[in-house]
Amino acid sequence: xxxxxxxxxxxxxxxxxxxxxxxxxxxxxxxxxxxxxxxxxxxxxxxxxxxxxxxxxxxxxxxxxxxxxxxxxxxxxxxxxxxxxxxxxxxxxxxxxxxxxxxxxxxxxxxx
Numbered sequence: 716x717x718x719x720x721x722x723x724x725x726x727x728x729x730x731x732x733x734x735x736x737x738x739x740x741x742x743x744x745x746x747x748x749x750x751x752x753x754x755x756x757x758x759x760x761x762x763x764x765x766x767x768x769x770x771x772x773x774x775x776x777x778x779x780x781x782x783x784x785x786x787x788x789x790x791x792x793x794x795x796x797x798x799x800x801x802x803x804x805x806x807x808x809x810x811x812x813x814x815x816x817x818x819x820x821x822x823x824x825x826x827x
Contacts, residue, residue, distance in 0.1 A: 719763045720815065723772055726759035727779025734784045735792075771818045778811040 733752035740746050756776075763772045782804050788794035 719766045722759040722763040723767065723775050724779065726756040726763070727776050727781065729756040730776065731761070731781035731783035732788060734780060735787060767818060771814050775811050775814055778807050782807055782811075 729752050733749050733756065735747035736752065740749050759777055760772055760796065785794075785800060785804060789796045789800070
């Protein structure tokens with residue numbers, strides 16, 4: 716795994732944190748933390764799009780965020796567990812892995 720894919724995965728993990736923070740922040744420090752996490756996740760995305768197609772970057776980023784947020788919600792915040800949710804998470808993860816397998820990185824993205 717190279718640096719760009721690592722950036723995408725880290726951005727997705729950070730998205731999970733700021734998504735949870737959106738619901739649970741109740742102070743100015745909490746909101747500033749959420750804002751910083753959002754900025755960091757998008758910075759990592761911008762860096763990844765220099766070599767990986769933006770559609771793939773965004774799909775994987777949101778997929779990681781979706782899966783992580785749903786799982787954390789079920790495990791730690793008493794959100795409803797269902798096997799159908801798990802089934803669709805598996806489908807989503809399969810799609811994310813498929814995108815990784817079929818996406819090649821470019822050496823030059825539009826002369827940038």
